[in-house]
Amino acid sequence: MTGPVLDIRGLRIALPKGADRPFALAGLDLSVNAGEIVCLVGESGSGKSLTAGAIMRLLPEPHVHVAGGAILFEGRDLLALPEREMKAIRGDRIAQIFQEPMTALNPQKTVGWQIDEVLRLHTRMDRKARRARVLEMLDLVHIPDPTSVHGAYPHQISGGQRQRVMIAMSLCLSPRLVIADEPTTALDVTTQLQILKLIRELQQKEDAGILFITHDFGVVAEIADRVVVLSQGEMVEHGPAAEVLNAPQHPYTRALITAIPALIPPKPRNFQGAPVVLRAQGLTKTFAPRGGLLGGKRRTVKAVDNLSFDLHRGETLGVVGESGSGKTTVSRIVTRLLEADTGAVEVNGKDLLACSPRELREMRRHIQMVFQDPMASLNPRKRVQDIIAQGPIVHGTDPATARARARDLLELVELSPAAATRFPHEFSGGQRQRIGIARALAMEPKVIVADEPVSALDVSVQAQVLKLLADLRDRLHLSLLFVTHDLRVAAQLCDRVIVMQKGEIVESGVTADLFADPRHPYTQQLLASIPGRGWTPPDLKTDAA
Amino acid sequence: MHLSQVLSYALRRLLQAVPVVLLIMVGTFLLLKMAPGDTVDALVGDMGGADAAYIEKLRAEYGLDQPVWVQLWRYMAKIVQFDFGWSFVYEKPVATILWERLGTTLLLMGSSLSLAFTIGVVLGAVAARRAYSLTDNMISTLGLVFYATPSFFLSLMMILLFSVKLGWLPVGGVKTIAAFHTGWAHVWDVALHLIMPTAALSLIYLSFYLRLMRASVLEVVELDFVRTARAKGAGEARLMVHHIMRNALLPVVTLLGLQFSTVLGGSVVVETIFALPGLGQLAYQSVIQRDMNMLMGIIFLCAIIVVIVNFLTDLLYARLDSRIALR
Numbered sequence: 001m002t003g004p005v006l007d008i009r010g011l012r013i014a015l016p017k018g019a020d021r022p023f024a025l026a027g028l029d030l031s032v033n034a035g036e037i038v039c040l041v042g043e044s045g046s047g048k049s050l051t052a053g054a055i056m057r058l059l060p061e062p063h064v065h066v067a068g069g070a071i072l073f074e075g076r077d078l079l080a081l082p083e084r085e086m087k088a089i090r091g092d093r094i095a096q097i098f099q100e101p102m103t104a105l106n107p108q109k110t111v112g113w114q115i116d117e118v119l120r121l122h123t124r125m126d127r128k129a130r131r132a133r134v135l136e137m138l139d140l141v142h143i144p145d146p147t148s149v150h151g152a153y154p155h156q157i158s159g160g161q162r163q164r165v166m167i168a169m170s171l172c173l174s175p176r177l178v179i180a181d182e183p184t185t186a187l188d189v190t191t192q193l194q195i196l197k198l199i200r201e202l203q204q205k206e207d208a209g210i211l212f213i214t215h216d217f218g219v220v221a222e223i224a225d226r227v228v229v230l231s232q233g234e235m236v237e238h239g240p241a242a243e244v245l246n247a248p249q250h251p252y253t254r255a256l257i258t259a260i261p262a263l264i265p266p267k268p269r270n271f272q273g274a275p276v277v278l279r280a281q282g283l284t285k286t287f288a289p290r291g292g293l294l295g296g297k298r299r300t301v302k303a304v305d306n307l308s309f310d311l312h313r314g315e316t317l318g319v320v321g322e323s324g325s326g327k328t329t330v331s332r333i334v335t336r337l338l339e340a341d342t343g344a345v346e347v348n349g350k351d352l353l354a355c356s357p358r359e360l361r362e363m364r365r366h367i368q369m370v371f372q373d374p375m376a377s378l379n380p381r382k383r384v385q386d387i388i389a390q391g392p393i394v395h396g397t398d399p400a401t402a403r404a405r406a407r408d409l410l411e412l413v414e415l416s417p418a419a420a421t422r423f424p425h426e427f428s429g430g431q432r433q434r435i436g437i438a439r440a441l442a443m444e445p446k447v448i449v450a451d452e453p454v455s456a457l458d459v460s461v462q463a464q465v466l467k468l469l470a471d472l473r474d475r476l477h478l479s480l481l482f483v484t485h486d487l488r489v490a491a492q493l494c495d496r497v498i499v500m501q502k503g504e505i506v507e508s509g510v511t512a513d514l515f516a517d518p519r520h521p522y523t524q525q526l527l528a529s530i531p532g533r534g535w536t537p538p539d540l541k542t543d544a545a
Numbered sequence: 546m547h548l549s550q551v552l553s554y555a556l557r558r559l560l561q562a563v564p565v566v567l568l569i570m571v572g573t574f575l576l577l578k579m580a581p582g583d584t585v586d587a588l589v590g591d592m593g594g595a596d597a598a599y600i601e602k603l604r605a606e607y608g609l610d611q612p613v614w615v616q617l618w619r620y621m622a623k624i625v626q627f628d629f630g631w632s633f634v635y636e637k638p639v640a641t642i643l644w645e646r647l648g649t650t651l652l653l654m655g656s657s658l659s660l661a662f663t664i665g666v667v668l669g670a671v672a673a674r675r676a677y678s679l680t681d682n683m684i685s686t687l688g689l690v691f692y693a694t695p696s697f698f699l700s701l702m703m704i705l706l707f708s709v710k711l712g713w714l715p716v717g718g719v720k721t722i723a724a725f726h727t728g729w730a731h732v733w734d735v736a737l738h739l740i741m742p743t744a745a746l747s748l749i750y751l752s753f754y755l756r757l758m759r760a761s762v763l764e765v766v767e768l769d770f771v772r773t774a775r776a777k778g779a780g781e782a783r784l785m786v787h788h789i790m791r792n793a794l795l796p797v798v799t800l801l802g803l804q805f806s807t808v809l810g811g812s813v814v815v816e817t818i819f820a821l822p823g824l825g826q827l828a829y830q831s832v833i834q835r836d837m838n839m840l841m842g843i844i845f846l847c848a849i850i851v852v853i854v855n856f857l858t859d860l861l862y863a864r865l866d867s868r869i870a871l872r
Contacts, residue, residue, distance in 0.1 A: 056775075056776055058772065058775055058776065087778050087780060088778065089778070090627065090775070090776055090777065091777035091779075092777035092778060096773075096776040098773060098776075103768060103770060103772045104769045104770055104772070105770055106774070106788055107770070107792070107866075107867065108791045108792055108865070109787070109788075116786075117774070117776050117777060118778075121777060121779060121783075122778060153868070155867075168775075169777070223713035235687070369546055421759050
């Protein structure tokens with residue numbers, strides 16, 4: 001077959017009345033050839049996921065519907081097909097891989113059943129042949145012990161394996177087109193790299209066309225043949241990957257690429273003379289098993305095992321690790337939101353963990369937290385000024401003074417003071433995270449513990465929030481304990497880094513040294529897994545001026 | 546789920562249930578003692594009065610002259626051997642009467658709950674799939690009407706319509722007394738008698754299941770795995786049966802277990818109105834007549850039934866939700 005597998009011409013998708021713009025997608029042209037990976041890149045709200053929905057004809061109609069254009073799949077216009085024929089194409093000729101492998105699989109059906117369903121829907125294979133094919137597919141996506149995974153429920157296997165199952169499911173009928181919608185976003189870096197490799201490998205074997213939707217230019221650098229950049233529903237740039245990545249033309253693409261944290265750590269600063277504001281010693285936390293699964297006794301899990309570190313005044317200490325490494329537990333223990341089993345946390349020379357409830361309340365003003373999800377961590381029923389002023393008021397500040405100060409703080413985090421009387425849902429993610437930072441600053445703390453504060457944000461917003469954090473840190477002489485899974489972010493902001501694995505520190509040191517010369521195999525593996533590590537974003541600031 | 550696992554779980558639950566039931570018994574015993582009047586007062590009242598010496602003698606005979614603690618101890622010592630004592634109103638052992646009455650109540654409860662559950666779930670699912678349409682509005686309004694109508698009113702209106710005006714259904718009782726039906730004729734006779742009570746009792750609970758199921762289905766439909774199934778090419782029927790229903794049923798099953806005890810309470814009204822010889826009606830009369838032993842026996846039986854039903858619900862839940870392990 002000659003010609004592209006998928007050819008989208010002038011696709012327009014209409015949004016319901018009252019949305020921020022009339023069209024989610026205003027004239028997209030895109031083609032995917034067999035054996036090619038085309039990356040559709042854009043920030044949240046750019047319309048990239050709706051494109052996938054339009055191809056599959058699974059848009060939430062009638063609110064969101066295709067308003068014009070054509071989607072040609074192997075020469076046939078999908079938009080003109082009756083639903084019956086479309087149903088036959090879905091899962092058979094066009095398959096889709098979703099972002100969140102936990103929720104994309106039915107929790108009540110076994111893995112085998114769910115892959116089998118595709119075969120049952122589209123083939124006349126008998127039970128035995130189907131089972132053989134499912135096992136073959138599980139083996140193809142490199143799942144160890146396919147037979148036991150076949151009978152397992154999704155919650156019984158790991159996140160990476162779930163995504164492998166998802167891939168096996170989408171590929172078992174050798175579709176001509178695979179739509180991968182952010183398939184690695186929810187995964188750890190090391191797992192992400194494995195999955196990207198797997199997609200590449202299978203694609204070469206099956207010669208399918210892949211439309212890969214992502215927001216991450218690192219992933220683009222890793223996998224794309226061609227790139228299409230979307231902004232607010234407009235296609236702003238397209239071309240071969242190397243060209244778009246290294247010599248972007250459109251200002252939006254340039255802005256996006258500039259916003260990516262470079263893997264170049266800041267110059268080491270000297271904190272020898274600075275006083276220690278936060279000292280953790282021998283922190284240990286064990287989680288008791290929550291009952292035996294199927295009668296078998298489960299081991300207790302050591303989330304944090306004998307962990308010690310110092311944080312100097314004005315310093316930023318990064319805590320880096322994959323999910324399950326215990327990094328979030330650390331942040332909860334040092335703020336005493338979670339009780340440690342043993343150990344001490346000295347804040348201002350006083351052990352926070354030994355404080356009585358009354359002393360603890362007093363101590364809380366010295367150490368504050370910024371949380372990951374700015375949507376969930378702000379009370380939706382309170383006005384912004386009350387959210388910010390609540391802490392000081394609880395600690396005895398006069399409410400009027402506290403509210404006036406809240407307005408000053410909003411200015412400090414570069415929000416308009418008019419924001420004070422509005423509610424959190426009226427703000428974007430980045431603005432909400434600024435409010436979260438202002439809330440933490442209201443207590444005039446010495447230490448701020450930030451747990452993945454930018455991982456829910458788009459890359460351009462992420463860069464702004466990181467810059468704000470660094471700026472505030474220097475102006476207010478704050479110390480930051482910065483928990484993150486993203487090594488790029490850590491490299492940009494942290495003076496020193498602790499690498500955690502299974503509750504233990506495997507390596508720690510000055511960021512620049514650690515990135516240049518990782519000693520521990522796990523650190524080496526982590527660094528090697530950063531998507532697009534071979535690609536250095538071009539320095540666009542100089543030629544932009 | 547292996548059988549040995551279920552058995553060991555059942556054993557553990559049984560052991561946990563013992564103190565619960567004992568506590569219920571002690572609590573209700575003391576509560577009933579706090580209420581003014583006793584069996585003797587009721588008996589004497591029925592007789593139209595007696596002299597003080599006779600009343601004293603009756604009290605001593607029934608052991609009611611002893612301090613409350615002694616009475617409690619004597620009762621508890623008997624109940625742990627499953628000896629329910631003697632009913633001074635019916636002049637029969639309590640156990641015998643309970644046994645006679647249990648069948649009717651279980652039949653009524655079983656039929657009305659399963660009816661309410663099945664119809665509620667189906668209507669709820671239909672309403673959710675056609676959310677905000679005319680069908681949905683009609684189903685939801687109907688549910689609201691049933692929910693808002695008190696069961697005694699519903700019962701009386703049904704009697705008025707179907708028995709008095711139309712003459713289709715019998716007014717009350719569980720069977721035609723002088724007919725002495727046997728075999729299938731008997732079954733048919735009982736079924737005819739149970740239609741109205743079952744309907745009256747189930748219509749109210751039906752609306753609970755309907756609303757919960759509708760909300761639950763609407764929630765599950767939005768979930769990612771339903772979208773995955775669509776992307777696999779599954780049709781609407783398949784989506785509903787394999788992907789939506791099983792997940793949407795979970796909260797409804799929880800409610801089923803919780804509501805069983807409420808239905809026991811609701812059956813008091815319905816049994817009284819339709820003159821069904823069940824536990825509910827018995828409980829009502831026992832309270833009037835201060836038949837202490839009978840009342841305690843009924844409460845004991847109900848406690849056991851609720852414990853068993855909760856256990857069965859948990860089993861069902863574990864069967865339905867693969868993520869839940871028995872422990």
